[in-house]
Amino acid sequence: MKKECIDIGANLTSPSFHEDLEEVIDRAVINGIKTMIITGTSIRASHEALELAKKKPGILYCTAGVHPHDARHCNDRTLESLKCLSENKEVVALGECGLDYNRNFSPPDVQDYWFEAQIELACHLKKPLFLHERDAHNSFLSILKKHREKLPQTVVHCFTGNEQELKAYISQNFYIGITGWICDERRGVHLRNILKYIPLDRLMIETDAPYLLPRTMPRRPASGRNEPAFLLYTLKMVASCLKKSEEEIASITTENAKKFFEIP
Numbered sequence: 001m002k003k004e005c006i007d008i009g010a011n012l013t014s015p016s017f018h019e020d021l022e023e024v025i026d027r028a029v030i031n032g033i034k035t036m037i038i039t040g041t042s043i044r045a046s047h048e049a050l051e052l053a054k055k056k057p058g059i060l061y062c063t064a065g066v067h068p069h070d071a072r073h074c075n076d077r078t079l080e081s082l083k084c085l086s087e088n089k090e091v092v093a094l095g096e097c098g099l100d101y102n103r104n105f106s107p108p109d110v111q112d113y114w115f116e117a118q119i120e121l122a123c124h125l126k127k128p129l130f131l132h133e134r135d136a137h138n139s140f141l142s143i144l145k146k147h148r149e150k151l152p153q154t155v156v157h158c159f160t161g162n163e164q165e166l167k168a169y170i171s172q173n174f175y176i177g178i179t180g181w182i183c184d185e186r187r188g189v190h191l192r193n194i195l196k197y198i199p200l201d202r203l204m205i206e207t208d209a210p211y212l213l214p215r216t217m218p219r220r221p222a223s224g225r226n227e228p229a230f231l232l233y234t235l236k237m238v239a240s241c242l243k244k245s246e247e248e249i250a251s252i253t254t255e256n257a258k259k260f261f262e263i264p
């Protein structure tokens with residue numbers, strides 16, 4: 001059986017891909033990463049993501065949203081822009097939005113406000129939610145719970161938290177995105193032990209490229225840049241933790257992603 005994967009989170013609008021994006025995408029496809037979902041992190045980046053996705057139909061899709069770091073740049077046109085973006089068939093989720101109290105590039109109250117506004121929009125549009133949470137578990141969950149009744153399908157991308165946080169998300173029926181963080185022997189080892197608590201029908205994998213280069217790569221590129229082709233290292237780690245074959249995990253996570261984002 002051949003491995004085919006979907007990278008549910010790749011920041012392909014990052015300047016680090018400007019020089020060689022075509023090659024990056026080709027390398028991904030050759031390695032079985034047949035579909036990539038470009039993360040939209042601001043209105044501008046979401047427009048760029050959509051432009052890219054339109055150029056590679058069936059291979060690239062994107063999300064539209066404002067990352068908590070960028071929440072302070074939101075204004076009274078933000079939600080209308082997201083709504084317009086989401087009308088394009090390439091836009092398969094709202095996000096990346098959420099809370100990041102780790103770096104607080106935007107003040108927490110501003111993050112909270114724009115997170116909730118994007119949740120409400122997703123509920124209204126019935127679009128899946130692609131979420132980011134770092135060091136903000138309690139606020140994040142309590143804001144989401146307020147909208148439990150109408151909440152669309154939700155994925156907590158790049159999960160890096162502990163067992164109790166993971167179980168809280170799973171009890172809300174959220175999907176969980178696992179990145180190369182799990183390959184990091186300095187800070188990701190705890191994930192290897194709690195992975196088993198994720199129901200297989202809630203598991204998805206992603207690179208978060210150009211960030212989080214898997215540290216299990218035998219020869220890491222000098223640039224330190226991650227790219228979708230390297231999703232295979234996360235796949236390998238996840239499969240070994242769950243004592244399943246890579247083919248099996250590839251097929252399960254691909255099916256989950258297709259269902260979640262409604263892609264053919």
Ligand SMILES: [Zn+2]
Pocket residue numbers: 096131132133157158
């Ligand atoms: Zn993120």
